[in-house]
Amino acid sequence: MKRTGKSLRATSSPPNSPEERTMSASSGRKPVTLPRLRDMHRAGEKITMLTCYDSTFARVLDQAGVDCLLVGDSLGMVLQGESSTVPVMLEQMAYHTRCVARGNRTAWLISDLPFGSYQESPEQALRSATALMQAGAQMVKLEGGGWTIATVRCLSERGIPVCAHLGLTPQSVHALGGWRIQGRDERAAATLREHALALADAGAAMLVLELVPSAVAAAITRELSIPVVGIGAGPDCSGQVLVLHDMLGLTPAQPPRFVRDFTQGSSGIEDAVSRYVDAVRTVSFPDPALHCY
Known part of the structure; x- marks a missing residue:
């Protein structure tokens, strides 16, 4: 692939230097x-998120105006072939976050807390989240409701922003019986709502809803005071996220x-990402x- 374009040019200052941050601010x-992000949610301004796993794509996505970069444990599938x-390990997540x-x-x-890095106890989650924050994350994401409430509270009370994840939770794919839509019936939808409210009350600052019927996701989004980012959860969420390789x-x-x-009809990768943002x-x-359930 030909590597051209403003977003891929090297600079004379080291990454994340004060000089580069000043340049970013001056560019608008x-x-x-x-x-x-909270202001965007309150104002009804849609939040854009994409997964990202390396420095080059981080620059491209940032330049294209993506609001949130998610270092997803999806890297196990799209980068490692799992x-x-x-199978993704905490050390690998820290590496890609850095x-x-x-x-x-x-x-x-x-950055995602990978499977096995937070299920044992809130204390284990704190150690794992600390490693990701020290690698450069500004927020960690964990999957599941109910049993994760204490963990979310533990992290948020210690200054670690948490993004919760409900619906189809990929780390539990074997227990769920595959990649299935969640919250289809009234009881399952009520459980999703209950967990979402409890997670927000425990201090979660953001929620990802995956593979949830649009009507259920819309109702949860209206009820929560925190941003709800959907993936296969309809257009009424506070924003959208996709796996970079998919889009x-x-x-x-x-x-x-x-x-x-989004590459169809685009002039290149950065244009495709800009089209997604728009x-x-x-x-x-x-x-x-076309895209909803």
């Missing part, structure tokens, strides 16, 4: 902060219904007829 793109996210942090300038940086058309198999290939902000993606 102020650093995205947690208060800024069949699920379960890589992304070096290339990022202004986007909000979230660039690099999925080797048939992509999930909620995915759109589509989310103008609510032309996801299309209820």
